[in-house]
Amino acid sequence: MTDQYLRNTTPDSISGAVSACRGIKNSLVLINGPHGCKTYYSFGMGQTLPKASDLWGIRGELSVKDAFADDLLRSQYHTGSVHVPATNLRYEDFIFGTAGQLRRALDTVLQDRDYSLITVIQAPGTSLLSESLEPLLEDVSDRTGIPYLYIESTGLSGNFDKGYDDAVVKLLDRFARKAPAVKRTGARPSVNLFGLHDYQRYLEGDLEEITRLLDLCGIDVNLAICADCRLEDIRDLYAADANVLLTAERCGSTRDHLRKNSPIPVIDVGWMPVGPDLTERFVKQVSGALGTDCGPAQKYIEKTRAKIFYHIAKRTGGRGLPKDVRYAAEGEASMLYAFADYLTGYLGIVPEALHVLFDGTDTGGEEPLCTLLKEAGCEKALKSDISKVKDVILLGTANTIAHVLSYSGNVFGIETMCPSSGYIDVLPKTCLGCTGSLFLLEQILNGMRLLRAWE
């Protein structure tokens, strides 16, 4: 049942597809589904993510009109989100076909807003109808001049990463210009980032940190796919010098697609840079591939190492973190690998339980994790039940933290994924790179105090 709980509290493939598509600036993601799906994918999603109402884009393309557009949210197609409405289907639409209501919805929604992309995603029920809606979308697109993407099915019980990954491939396939774009002379090398999405707890801060690290390597970020990028950036995807894949599970099909179609190289990192060691490996790998100097980035990482040492030494007198402190974490295998590399490999904390989400994706993310745990003699963490842990620092979603707390009061939760508890971040935060190493350490040190306080 524990596995069921965690499975049920992790997002599904439609959420993944929605996340990918609404990660394109000013896109309209229309769920073609009944009122239930409408609520969950528009209102529910808004409530799940830190962006709250979705009126505010993470890079701030808020318009005052959206923020105060109460009339808009009063229409039958919206529930709390301007960018993810739904067609509000009724039973009869399943009989007569959904095209009529889809057209009405698009006509209304497109009336007073300029969107850069229309994505129509079929809800579970409508995906079974096998309707051919492309002619209608073609017609709307011709009339409005807005390109469209139609996702007929994301699978009925698929996981988030699969839905996200498949949607990214569809976007690339449909919109990326095949030939490499002409590069500006004298321009710095640039990369495309793959594997970032808004179910990460701190997407805005994550992007800032990776951009900062690459900048120190003399590399620009051309685009972070589906992380508030523009559709135009996707069209000019190959104006960059390389594609950087960050999380194996989120980039399985994308990797295959790029290897087959991309005229620029693919740098398959496979994990997120968490902690100073992986961060250093990351900058070396990317700058090595592009022939730039990563010295300034290394200097930045070195200073971070010094700061980490200072804070640990200050609190523990050089003995290191207390040996009885344990941590537990959930996430994709590659994310767990990154956390384990920092928390176990670098900080020396023993993992109590590591729960792999979205297992069975077969994207190669588990191998590095297993190797790392074997070398550390901690393989049993993969078999432990995360819902039964106590006296631990727990990295995961707020759902899992609440669940574990319902069994044991002595747990310190660190949110690394959504859904979150609802804490509003005004200052961007991150678990990645140098800033992330320090932010995680800060929480761990304070968490240890809390755990001790309960003893």
Next chain:
Amino acid sequence: MQIAVYGKGGIGKSTVSANLSAALALKGEKVLQIGCDPKHDSTRLLHHGQKVVTVLDYILNTPEDAQDPKAILMQGFSGTGCIEAGGPKPGMGCAGRGILTCFEFLNKHSVLDPYGTIVYDVLGDVVCGGFAVPARKRYAEAVYIVSSGEAMSLYAANNILQGIRNLDPDGRRIAGIIYNSRGSGDEKSRVFEFAEAVGLPVCVSIPRSEAFSKAEKLACTLAELDGSYEEAQLFSGLAEMILQGPELFTAQPVSEEAMELFLQGKPFNVTPGGKATRPALSASAPSAPAKGSVSVNAAPAKKKALSDPFGRVPLFGCAFRGAVDLAVHVKDAAVLCHAPKSCTWYAVNGITSYSRRGLFDRGVLYPAFIPRQFGCTDIDIHDAVYGGAGHAREKSLELADRGIKTIIAVTACIPGLSGDDLEPLKEELKARGTDMYIVRTDGVEAGDYNDGMALCYRTLADEAIQAPDAPDADSINIVYEQTWSSRTDGDYEAMKRIFDALGIKVNCRFLCATSIEDVRRFRNAPCSIMARRDRLGAELKAFLQNKYGCRFVDGCFPEGFKQTADLVCQLGKLYSKERRAEALISENLGLYRAVMAELKERFCGTRTMVFLSRKNDWLAELTEDLGLDVVCACVPQSAGAPDTGWGRRFSAGWAEDRDRFAKKTSELDPELILTSDPSVVPDPRQGVSVITVPGSVLKGFFGAAEEARKWARLLDADIKGRWRDDRSVFEKYYS
């Protein structure tokens, strides 16, 4: 007698059906023919090619409360009734669903009742659950299969038998084969050979004849054209056979391999029991199909057709979600979602959002919102196509093996579309000592969030509540608490304090943070109280009163001093605790007066306008007790319709009310506006304070007074802040 005529597309089912209907009518039968084919030409020969209004087109384009079955019922030859189900355009929608919808409409309006014989003319093959409807138990008693001797026609006939066997393995439903000759080769012998193989009689052999073409051209049946035609006599004979009560047989299709050999003209083995030696059974007297149920307190609200762009009031949350949200409140039961992961994720994510928020905002863990025993069948595409009941069984048995004694199974849209039936599973689990309650929110037509809650309430009220075993005269049930509000705990605690003061125990909270044991012992309490009042609550209350004779306290959880005092008085009388009640009221009255005296200093005489989306008793009491000078009160909805505020908000009427209110505001020059909807005052002039009034306040003596304290704090701290001046800067950088 209800007859279904099946057969391969284009084989002549409609011609056979119409001629049969005509022959039956001429024998004095009151006949209704229903064409179950989207191309809606089944009854053409009976009504001579009139313009057809199909049932589904009618449903789509006519407001529900304006629907009249006469509009879809045509009169045909010799008084026959003619109905065409219709369907979507080719390539769109789901015609099978359409058939189901058509039958629901016909049942709802009792269209079939006046007819003695009903002939269903059904599309091609048993292609899906929808087209199988006429063959289901409660509809056709006798199934005729029209076939020629052509290979594909016989193949389709065998498939139809297979479909009927799946629906009703042991039922005697098949009357026989109607051989409709195409006039080619040795087809007759093939038809008879096939009939023998599947153990069915060939009821009539219809020759290929020019007479049919002639009648077709004139859009009439043979009987009308010329009853003396030999072919017309054949139908007359068939009609006579039907009226006598045809012999009926079980469906015994031959295997696919055997069928293949047969079609190739090779020797083949018939499946065991496939000979026509089985005992025949006469059809019983016609029985009326089941009628659709009608809600106890259906409101006669005006509705619009779904094709009307303003015909869809936005609904929030589906029935599945409503049922799941409620089911998790039975703490010792496992909730099994028979659904895809997508539906389960959104349900669980919604439920757990309360626990996450509670944890963060208040540092409180709400166990009801962290459902531990929660399963999902993770329906995949295979389950959707082939049915997922087996998968549900697997998961349920897993739960039972784990020692779970109560499972609440909630079904989502997909099992509804694929027609999963969990009833046999329920029986199987019962035998193993686990109770299963099935909440059938399966299908988009199951309604919205409230409908799902209603189904869950009704299912548990109907099936779980037992006879009283240990009545407790000093106990009370709480019914219909809000299960998704952060106020619920506070309200419960406030009410519990009142009950405690009177010496009354809470027996069962139906259904909020409760247990299946408490639900079963519901009737041990002599009295119940509704926590809130709306249409769904009224239906639930009526159900409990009608089924179990439950007694309810008048009204619901009280808001404001007066309501609370009235309730305490009433409880005092009901439980013979008058003196305690009097003491409780008197003690709180003194405190209330003191609080009001203090607040009155701030509010007395303030020129106030009120805009509410519904009537609000506590606010009326409070404005009076505070001495507010209410110069205008706008309450668009009548007091009798407490649940219509939401729909109102999404209507054109709302905008009119808002405009009227804005006009009044400039005329009356108020100092304070109390409104349930701040968007009616988007831009208040300088010096006017706007306070958003909640729909409800904390229950008990002091909830309304506390609300007034908040107003005072708001009014005393009306500092705008200079951030508003930076709007232009914001637009410079962000827009």
